[in-house]
Amino acid sequence: MDEEEATRRRAAARRGKRRGSVFDSGAADLDSAWVPPVVEKSREDWATILGHLAGNALFGGLAEDQRRVLAHAMARVTFSAGETLI
Numbered sequence: 001m002d003e004e005e006a007t008r009r010r011a012a013a014r015r016g017k018r019r020g021s022v023f024d025s026g027a028a029d030l031d032s033a034w035v036p037p038v039v040e041k042s043r044e045d046w047a048t049i050l051g052h053l054a055g056n057a058l059f060g061g062l063a064e065d066q067r068r069v070l071a072h073a074m075a076r077v078t079f080s081a082g083e084t085l086i
Contacts, residue, residue, distance in 0.1 A: 039075040
């Protein structure tokens with residue numbers, strides 16, 4: 001096996017390593033009267049947000065209706081250049 005093939009095999013092995021388990025402590029106790037917020041947005045913003053959520057590693061596994069709840073709740077926030085974000 002040449003060095004190039006060995007490098008390809010090592011890279012493939014690293015890509016295959018994923019977290020083996022996920023911990024779930026159960027659903028949080030939410031107030032049954034709580035309703036998720038709905039923020040008005042343009043059709044363009046709506047489509048952009050849904051597209052990004054679907055393609056995102058963190059949110060992509062959610063059901064479409066769950067991603068819609070998140071998209072409804074998102075609001076545009078503007079920051080000044082140099083402002084610290086945490």
